[in-house]
Amino acid sequence: MKLLLSAFLAAAALAAAAQENLALGKSVKASSVENQRVKPEFAVDGNKKSRWSSRQRNSPQWFCVDLGSVKKVGKVVILWERYAAKDYKIQLSTDGKAWTDVVWKKDGKGGTDTLTFPQREARFVRFTGQFPVPNAYGYSFWEFQVFEQ
Numbered sequence: 001m002k003l004l005l006s007a008f009l010a011a012a013a014l015a016a017a018a019q020e021n022l023a024l025g026k027s028v029k030a031s032s033v034e035n036q037r038v039k040p041e042f043a044v045d046g047n048k049k050s051r052w053s054s055r056q057r058n059s060p061q062w063f064c065v066d067l068g069s070v071k072k073v074g075k076v077v078i079l080w081e082r083y084a085a086k087d088y089k090i091q092l093s094t095d096g097k098a099w100t101d102v103v104w105k106k107d108g109k110g111g112t113d114t115l116t117f118p119q120r121e122a123r124f125v126r127f128t129g130q131f132p133v134p135n136a137y138g139y140s141f142w143e144f145q146v147f148e149q
Contacts, residue, residue, distance in 0.1 A: 023146040056137035074119035081140035084110030087130040092122035
């Protein structure tokens with residue numbers, strides 16, 4: 001019975017580790033910010049009532065989180081505020097200089113986007129908005145989450 005319980009707890013710990021939001025509380029930068037009430041760090045604070053918002057009517061725009069060290073990354077979740085991206089990329093980098101596109105979404109509508117891709121090593125994870133959804137003025141999300149898988 002103890003062996004079974006130990007195996008179950010080990011499996012649960014692995015599942016929990018795989019679901020850890022690697023971006024939570026990490027350092028972030030953005031190409032712009034609409035104002036001081038919607039700063040980039042608010043999109044990785046774990047609070048779904050605070051957000052980042054880019055300057056309006058100025059594309060492309062980007063938002064980048066520094067995971068602090070190289071990690072395995074295979075999923076990004078964006079919880080959009082009203083101003084979402086119709087066309088955007090998720091890009092990864094180990095050094096912040098050379099970027100690899102892992103997702104290019106061309107039919108964004110807002111809400112919650114869960115983007116999965118083959119797992120890769122990255123220290124930096126970047127959203128690059130090409131075009132906002134119709135009638136949007138910029139880009140804004142409540143949370144930008146990064147997961148191993």
